Amino acid sequence: MDKKTVYIIDVTNRDGVQTSRILLPKLAKTMLNVYLDEMGIYQSEVGFPTLKHEVNYINANLKLFEKGVMKSIHLEGWCRALVEDVDLCFKNCPKIKHLNISASTSDILIRGKFMGKKTFSDIVKQMHSAAKRAKELGVETLGVNAEDASRTEPDKLVEFILAGKEAGADRFRYCDTLGAEDPITMYERIKYLSEKTKFPIEMHCHNDLGMAEAVSVAGARGAIESGIDTYINTTLNGYGERAGNADLVSTLLALTFSSCFKEAIPLQPSVNLKMAWKIAKYASYAFGIPIAINQPGVGANAFAHESGIHADGALKDRRNYELYDPEDVGRGQTELVDTGRVITTGAYGGVKGFRHVFDNLGIHFSTDDDARDILELVQYANIHTQKPLTDDELRFIAGNPEEVRMILRTGL
Numbered sequence: 039m040d041k042k043t044v045y046i047i048d049v050t051n052r053d054g055v056q057t058s059r060i061l062l063p064k065l066a067k068t069m070l071n072v073y074l075d076e077m078g079i080y081q082s083e084v085g086f087p088t089l090k091h092e093v094n095y096i097n098a099n100l101k102l103f104e105k106g107v108m109k110s111i112h113l114e115g116w117c118r119a120l121v122e123d124v125d126l127c128f129k130n131c132p133k134i135k136h137l138n139i140s141a142s143t144s145d146i147l148i149r150g151k152f153m154g155k156k157t158f159s160d161i162v163k164q165m166h167s168a169a170k171r172a173k174e175l176g177v178e179t180l181g182v183n184a185e186d187a188s189r190t191e192p193d194k195l196v197e198f199i200l201a202g203k204e205a206g207a208d209r210f211r212y213c214d215t216l217g218a219e220d221p222i223t224m225y226e227r228i229k230y231l232s233e234k235t236k237f238p239i240e241m242h243c244h245n246d247l248g249m250a251e252a253v254s255v256a257g258a259r260g261a262i263e264s265g266i267d268t269y270i271n272t273t274l275n276g277y278g279e280r281a282g283n284a285d286l287v288s289t290l291l292a293l294t295f296s297s298c299f300k301e302a303i304p305l306q307p308s309v310n311l312k313m314a315w316k317i318a319k320y321a322s323y324a325f326g327i328p329i330a331i332n333q334p335g336v337g338a339n340a341f342a343h344e345s346g347i348h349a350d351g352a353l354k355d356r357r358n359y360e361l362y363d364p365e366d367v368g369r370g371q372t373e374l375v376d377t378g379r380v381i382t383t384g385a386y387g388g389v390k391g392f393r394h395v396f397d398n399l400g401i402h403f404s405t406d407d408d409a410r411d412i413l414e415l416v417q418y419a420n421i422h423t424q425k426p427l428t429d430d431e432l433r434f435i436a437g438n439p440e441e442v443r444m445i446l447r448t449g450l
C-alpha cells in the first residue's frame with residue numbers, strides 16, 4: 039500500500055480571527071493567504087463567505103489567485119452545513135471552489151443548541167443536502183465538519199462520514215472543539231473512523247489541555263496507518279478561540295523533526311519550513327500579539343543558551359542541545375533597525391515621501407501623477423490596518439491596486 043500524506047489546512051483567517059479580543063484587517067488576512075501560498079501550504083480557510091464584511095475580501099483573494107499572485111493554495115470558505123448557507127456562499131462569492139461545511143454532532147450540543155427541535159438524524163440529513171448542493175454548485179473540494187466530534191459516539195461519526203461521502207464530499211473534519219482529546223485516544227478514534235470509512239480526515243484541535251499539536255499529529259498517524267490521506271488544521275502562533283489551536287510552526291516541526299513522526303507521517307513535500315520566521319513574525323505584528331519567548335522555532339529563546347553546561351555543550355557541537363537549526367525555520371539573519379533619519383508613508387503622507395519610500399523598495403513611478411493613485415490606496419490601507427505598513431504590504435498594494443481597492447471596501 040502507498041504511504042499516504044498529511045496536508046496542512048491553516049485556519050487562522052477563520053478560527054483565528056473569530057477569537058475574542060483579537061482582530062485582523064482584511065489586508066493582513068490577504069497577506070497571510072499570500073505567505074501561506076508561498077510557504078506551500080495546501081489550503082487556507084479564508085473566512086466566512088456568508089458574512090457581508092468578508093465578501094469583498096474573499097472575492098478579491100479569488101481574483102488574486104486567478105491572476106497568479108497566489109499559485110497553488112486552496113482558498114476555502116467556511117459555513118454551516120445548511121443548504122441556505124451554501125446558497126448564500128455562492129450568491130456572495132460565485133467563484134469559490136473550496137468549502138468546509140459544519141454541523142454539531144454531539145448529543146450535548148444537539149440537545150443544548152436545538153433544545154429538542156432536532157435529532158442527530160436531522161443533522162445528518164441537513165449536512166447531506168448541503169453537501170449535495172455545494173457539489174451541484176461546482177465546489178471542487180468539500181469538507182464536512184463534525185463540531186464536537188470528540189464528544190460524539192464513533193459510530194455516529196461513521197454514519198455522518200458515510201453520508202458526507204455519499205453526497206460527494208472529499209474530506210471529513212474531526213473537530214476537537216473543546217480541546218478535550220488526548221493523543222492516545224485521538225489516535226485510536228481516528229484509526230477506527232479511518233478503517234470503517236476509508237475517507238480522508240482532517241484534524242481540528244484546540245489547545246485547552248495544552249496538547250493541540252500532539253493530538254493533531256497522533257490523529258494524523260492513525261489515519262496514515264489506515265491508508266488514507268489526512269489533513270491537520272493549524273493557526274499562526276496558535277492564535278484561536280480560548281487557549282488557541284494547533285500552532286502551524288510547532289506542528290510542522292513535530293512532523294519534520296520528531297523521532298517517530300518524521301518517518302511515520304509523510305508531510306506534503308511542498309511545505310517550506312524556512313518561511314516559518316517570516317510568517318510567524320508577520321502574524322504577530324498584524325494581530326498585535328507578541329510571540330512568546332519560548333515559542334517553538336520562532337520564540338526569542340528558541341536557540342538561546344546561557345546556563346554553563348548548555349552553553350559549553352552548544353558551543354562544542356550545536357547538536358548537543360539543539361534538535362534543529364535556526365536556518366531550518368528561516369532564522370539566522372541579522373535584522374537591522376534604522377536608528378537615523380527615516381521617511382515613511384501612510385495615512386497623511388504626500389507624494390514626495392511616498393516616491394522616496396517606493397524608490398527604496400525598487401518600485402519607481404515616472405511622474406507624481408502616476409504615483410498619486412497608489413499613494414491614495416496606501417493612505418486608506420494605513421487607516422485600515424492602523425499600523426505602519428510593512429515593505430511587503432507596500433509592494434503588494436502597488437502590484438495589485440484593483441484588488442486592494444476591493445479589499446478596503448467594507449460592503450456596507
Ligand SMILES: [Zn+2]
Binds near residue numbers: 053215242244
Ligand atoms: Zn475551532
